[in-house]
Amino acid sequence: MTAPLLTVDDLRVTFPTRTGEIQAVRGVSFTLGKERLGIVGESGSGKSQTGRAIMGLTPGHARITASKLEFDGIDLLKVTPKQRRDLRGKRIGMILQDPKYSLNPVMTIGKQIIETLLAHEKISRSEARDRALKMLEQVQIRDPERVFGLYPNEVSGGMGQRVMIAMMLICGPELLIADEPTSALDVTVQLDVLSILDKLVAERGMGLVFISHDLRLVSSFCDRVIVMYAGRIVEELPSADLAQAKHPYTQGLLNCLPTIGTDRHPLPVLERKVEWSA
Amino acid sequence: MTGIMTEKTALSVRDMIVTFDEYVALDHVSVDVATGESFGIVGESGSGKSTLLRAVAGLNRFDSGALAVDGRSYSSGRRDKEFYRTVQMVFQDPYGSLHPRQTVDRLLLEPLVIHGFDDIDVRIARALDEVGLGAGFRFRYSHQLSGGQRQRIAIARALILEPKILLLDEPTSALDASIQAEILNLLEQARKDRNLTFVMVSHDLGVISHMCERVAVMKSGKIVETVPVEALEKREFSADYTRQLLVASEGFRRG
Numbered sequence: 001m002t003a004p005l006l007t008v009d010d011l012r013v014t015f016p017t018r019t020g021e022i023q024a025v026r027g028v029s030f031t032l033g034k035e036r037l038g039i040v041g042e043s044g045s046g047k048s049q050t051g052r053a054i055m056g057l058t059p060g061h062a063r064i065t066a067s068k069l070e071f072d073g074i075d076l077l078k079v080t081p082k083q084r085r086d087l088r089g090k091r092i093g094m095i096l097q098d099p100k101y102s103l104n105p106v107m108t109i110g111k112q113i114i115e116t117l118l119a120h121e122k123i124s125r126s127e128a129r130d131r132a133l134k135m136l137e138q139v140q141i142r143d144p145e146r147v148f149g150l151y152p153n154e155v156s157g158g159m160g161q162r163v164m165i166a167m168m169l170i171c172g173p174e175l176l177i178a179d180e181p182t183s184a185l186d187v188t189v190q191l192d193v194l195s196i197l198d199k200l201v202a203e204r205g206m207g208l209v210f211i212s213h214d215l216r217l218v219s220s221f222c223d224r225v226i227v228m229y230a231g232r233i234v235e236e237l238p239s240a241d242l243a244q245a246k247h248p249y250t251q252g253l254l255n256c257l258p259t260i261g262t263d264r265h266p267l268p269v270l271e272r273k274v275e276w277s278a
Numbered sequence: 279m280t281g282i283m284t285e286k287t288a289l290s291v292r293d294m295i296v297t298f299d300e301y302v303a304l305d306h307v308s309v310d311v312a313t314g315e316s317f318g319i320v321g322e323s324g325s326g327k328s329t330l331l332r333a334v335a336g337l338n339r340f341d342s343g344a345l346a347v348d349g350r351s352y353s354s355g356r357r358d359k360e361f362y363r364t365v366q367m368v369f370q371d372p373y374g375s376l377h378p379r380q381t382v383d384r385l386l387l388e389p390l391v392i393h394g395f396d397d398i399d400v401r402i403a404r405a406l407d408e409v410g411l412g413a414g415f416r417f418r419y420s421h422q423l424s425g426g427q428r429q430r431i432a433i434a435r436a437l438i439l440e441p442k443i444l445l446l447d448e449p450t451s452a453l454d455a456s457i458q459a460e461i462l463n464l465l466e467q468a469r470k471d472r473n474l475t476f477v478m479v480s481h482d483l484g485v486i487s488h489m490c491e492r493v494a495v496m497k498s499g500k501i502v503e504t505v506p507v508e509a510l511e512k513r514e515f516s517a518d519y520t521r522q523l524l525v526a527s528e529g530f531r532r533g
């Protein structure tokens with residue numbers, strides 16, 4: 001067996017605050033090959049902070065420890081800022097959960113994508129422009145020419161999310177961490193975006209960490225799923241077996257989705273047990 | 279006040295047009311929502327759903343058309359304090375709507391103070407509890423919260439003023455299923471207790487059919503059809519887009 005693309009072993013992220021420490025991630029371990037790994041879990045369970053730690057985007061005052069955090073043989077805890085910058089965008093990409101907030105508010109969308117592309121590839125401006133427009137078209141932006149000239153606050157929620165996706169994909173990363181990449185998209189566009197990601201994994205051998213709270217989506221799209229609760233992994237299973245989940249949190253999740261044609265008022269809710277966060 | 283008694287309409291939008299430069303974002307949109315009704319809006323990304331809610335809330339101007347809320351007419355301009363006592367909005371993007379350098383306490387306190395509420399402390403504690411965030415979150419800054427925690431603060435902030443009309447733009451799309459269920463129950467209960475009116479945008483047809491009585495389907499700035507939610511179940515609708523939404527809501531199919 002070849003070494004995995006990404007190894008995360010006993011990752012911990014802790015925030016010191018005035019009122020004590022907040023342990024956002026408490027010993028998360030997994031490996032990733034050229035595959036689709038889903039991460040689901042409760043709001044606040046540490047999904048985004050896990051992704052951010054891999055990407056090197058943890059806030060400065062936080063403490064990160066791990067017995068191993070390695071991407072393609074590179075120790076991510078020891079890289080210099082310069083090495084980090086080279087990795088980021090080019091080899092590791094992350095679609096952040098707050099797309100519009102992560103875009104530069106005073107630069108048009110087109111300019112941002114072009115700049116990103118030019119920072120990583122030696123091509124002419126006009127070629128960069130063509131590629132950027134094509135990428136926007138691929139993520140189903142209806143009127144790429146118009147959107148090109150808009151500022152981030154002038155696009156809709158779903159359009160902002162797709163701009164962020166386009167910007168990450170255009171550099172062709174080997175590892176992509178997608179944090180709720182489709183949560184603002186209506187289902188039809190969602191499926192188109194997933195097809196693009198799917199192709200990148202199948203054809204270019206990209207590794208994908210797909211963070212989402214949408215169980216239906218994760219179970220139909222990913223190969224494996226990790227379930228997080230209170231900073232830890234409580235369960236890991238093949239997506240196809242999600243219906244046979246053992247952990248009561250995972251089981252409960254499946255039961256509280258509203259569906260068309262069922263009439264359950266109020267919806268069943270989870271009874272969270274203290275021992276789940278032990 | 280008499281207007282409200284005779285009019286059982288919470289919200290009435292007539293022939294509203296919103297343009298941005300040349301671009302027509304809302305194209306002759308008309309909607310009537312009865313007091314106490316829960317009205318859903320679905321439609322493809324960029325079809326104008328947020329623009330419609332924002333125009334009602336006075337955050338976008340509208341070029342022409344008429345707007346009446348709770349029996350009062352409003353023009354395209356700014357809204358007075360009384361308006362926000364009646365209407366609150368939960369934004370699609372909680373990152374933009376909550377000031378990152380403010381504590382949760384401050385975010386919840388401010389609207390209460392502006393509108394002259396009493397029992398402020400009790401109200402804040404209860405609001406946090408209702409959205410599943412305990413007292414431990416009260417003095418956190420909003421940039422110290424996860425996406426879903428932020429969204430719940432935005433919901434708490436809208437509910438805390440006990441408005442009559444809630445405009446909800448994808449209120450639960452950042453939440454996992456268990457928290458979503460709790461928030462939807464909370465919203466339903468509040469609606470029952472206080473005869474609230476909801477206008478709710480969501481791309482999750484399951485959520486819409488659970489929460490709403492009628493649903494409008496938008497496309498390219500227009501409302502293409504309005505149907506009772508039962509039509510989703512019986513598949514009695516005419517817009518092609520509604521059909522696509524239904525198929526797509528069943529999950530990803532490879533190949």
Ligand SMILES: Nc1ncnc2c1ncn2[C@@H]1O[C@H](COP(=O)(O)OP(=O)(O)OP(=O)(O)O)[C@@H](O)[C@H]1O
Nearest residue numbers: 015024043044045046047048049422423424425426
């Ligand atoms: N800057 C910070 N300071 C203190 N605590 C923080 C900070 N950022 C995040 N946290 C806390 O860390 C925990 C994990 O946050 P994270 O964003 O990883 O959650 P998540 O699983 O992505 O949740 P969601 O589904 O709601 O986005 C949360 O309880 C959050 O409040």
Ligand SMILES: Nc1ncnc2c1ncn2[C@@H]1O[C@H](COP(=O)(O)OP(=O)(O)OP(=O)(O)O)[C@@H](O)[C@H]1O
Nearest residue numbers: 154155156157158298303323324325326327328329
């Ligand atoms: N300030 C603005 N300047 C220019 N165009 C704008 C502005 N605000 C909105 N638009 C445009 O209006 C259209 C409708 O946007 P809106 O946010 O209402 O869509 P939406 O239906 O809410 O989509 P989503 O589901 O993606 O949130 C989009 O094409 C958007 O680019």
Ligand SMILES: [Mg+2]
Nearest residue numbers: 048097424425
């Ligand atoms: Mg998150």
Ligand SMILES: [Mg+2]
Nearest residue numbers: 156157328370
């Ligand atoms: Mg919107």
